[in-house]
Amino acid sequence: MFVRTESFQEFLKFYPIVCGLVIIHFVLWFFIDILQLPFALQILREGIGNNYFVGQGEYWRLVTPIFLHGGFAHALFNSFSLVLFGPALEQMLGKAKFITMYLAAGIAGNIGTYLMAPNEFYQHLGASGAIFGLFGVYAYMVIYRKSLIGAANSQLVMTIFVIGFFMTFMRPGINVWAHLFGLIGGFAVAPPLLKNARPFSVWQNRAKFANRDRDEVSFNPNRWKNKRFSSKNYGKYILWGIILFLVAMAFLGNLF
Structure with a gap:
């Protein structure tokens, strides 16, 4: 569930929303921090969360900070958490x-x-509130929809959540309220969104896209099993090993 076995091409095909969000994170970071293009700097000025301007009616600032980040490390950590x-x-x-x-x-x-920030001029940006919303949905599964998530995955996601939640209060400069209310928001919308959900299975993705291929007459699950550990597929495991290593390094970097 949380260990990726897809190739890079499969990942792009199976999870277009996740990929699109990650692309937005890094494109905006590159334009703002590296190229410092005028229009990108204008996006930052007009899009950063600012409680004073929200109070003046600029309600789009409740949305736009989700896609903006304060530097490469910030964008990297949130993006790989999303991946x-x-x-x-x-x-x-x-x-x-x-x-x-x-x-x-x-x-x-x-x-x-x-609502809760210490002063009316408080500024903030980042996708961490939305990321904690993912944990809110998983927490709802663990409590109320155990059939959707196995015991091992439950332990993994809740352990990482507890660590992240603890560090929210330990590290300076963290937007505690975004984390807390993002978590609550994810938990709150989980019941209707999970109503007809089925457990995750990468084979469902492969079956769906295989059936769309005009050269595929029918889907044979053994076809993928036979290829899964072939020498031709070693590259994708190396790729995802590198990705998981970077996730771990980014996570530890944010802890310490």
């Missing part, structure tokens, strides 16, 4: 419900920041 925990939910919920959940959690985090 690690987002794909299963994108398959289980479907594209429309996934993006609805993601935005709802992110907006909930920004509304919480507006």
